Amino acid sequence: MKIIDLSQAIVDDLPVDPPVSIAHIKYEDHTVGAASMLPFFPGATQADLPDGAGWAVENLTLSSHTGTHLDAPWHYHPTMNGGERAITIDEVPLEWCMGDGVVFDFSDKPDGYVCTPEDFQRYLHRIGYTLKPGDIVLLHTNAEQYWGTPAFLGHGCGVGREATLWLAGQGIKVVGTNAWSWDAPLGSIAEKFAETGDTSLIWEGHKAGMDCIYCHYEKLTNLDKLPPFGFKFIGLPIKIARASAGWARPIAILED
Numbered sequence: 001m002k003i004i005d006l007s008q009a010i011v012d013d014l015p016v017d018p019p020v021s022i023a024h025i026k027y028e029d030h031t032v033g034a035a036s037m038l039p040f041f042p043g044a045t046q047a048d049l050p051d052g053a054g055w056a057v058e059n060l061t062l063s064s065h066t067g068t069h070l071d072a073p074w075h076y077h078p079t080m081n082g083g084e085r086a087i088t089i090d091e092v093p094l095e096w097c098m099g100d101g102v103v104f105d106f107s108d109k110p111d112g113y114v115c116t117p118e119d120f121q122r123y124l125h126r127i128g129y130t131l132k133p134g135d136i137v138l139l140h141t142n143a144e145q146y147w148g149t150p151a152f153l154g155h156g157c158g159v160g161r162e163a164t165l166w167l168a169g170q171g172i173k174v175v176g177t178n179a180w181s182w183d184a185p186l187g188s189i190a191e192k193f194a195e196t197g198d199t200s201l202i203w204e205g206h207k208a209g210m211d212c213i214y215c216h217y218e219k220l221t222n223l224d225k226l227p228p229f230g231f232k233f234i235g236l237p238i239k240i241a242r243a244s245a246g247w248a249r250p251i252a253i254l255e256d
Helices: 030-040 117-127 142-146 150-154 161-169 186-196 204-210
Strands: 002-005 024-028 057-061 069-071 098-105 136-140 174-177 215-218 229-234 245-247 251-254
Touching: 024 030, 098 117, 117 161, 142 150, 150 186, 161 204
Parallel strands: 098 136, 136 174, 174 215
Antiparallel strands: 002 251, 024 057, 069 215, 069 245, 098 229, 229 251
């Protein structure tokens, strides 16, 4: 059995998000940790600790959408599936987050391209696979090569409303991408909106959740190390009460 980590590490001050979502980590080493540990043991001094070392602790400031995470329907809109109250991350059924994985290699699509149902159908025909309910669809874009830089925000293709609804119609509850967003980069959407005035272009992949039920992972990694299908995916989100997303550490399991 081989396990492949599909998550990006949360790194201090990494410029792959808008400023409001960039992680800030305050590291406290064992020396600093000794000072915060000793009050729990009245009468003890630092000399009483092995090598004078206390505990190490990190304090983080970040968004629920920082790093690899799973978006819940509440992130997209107050309602889902034609008017139902949208569920939050702590309400997402965990069984949705594990299943047979299917990778769509769309790394050849240009930045800002919006994938259609036909793109998914053609790729399935090419790899000889038929989607089934419970499969987890993963999108490999060209964005990952820009990870660690501000350019990451503007690269990769996205998935449009019709393709998202088509996937949901196949019984797909969970999808994911190695790009910043399931939609095309916000900058490219803004350009098209400015040119056309078409409001339906704004966040269309996410907003498809108004008419279906689906969740998606963003900022995955190592999708290029996976076969198109034939592996198991597990990606349980952190349980944050009433939240729109939760950090996750998805893995792929390949049998020998």
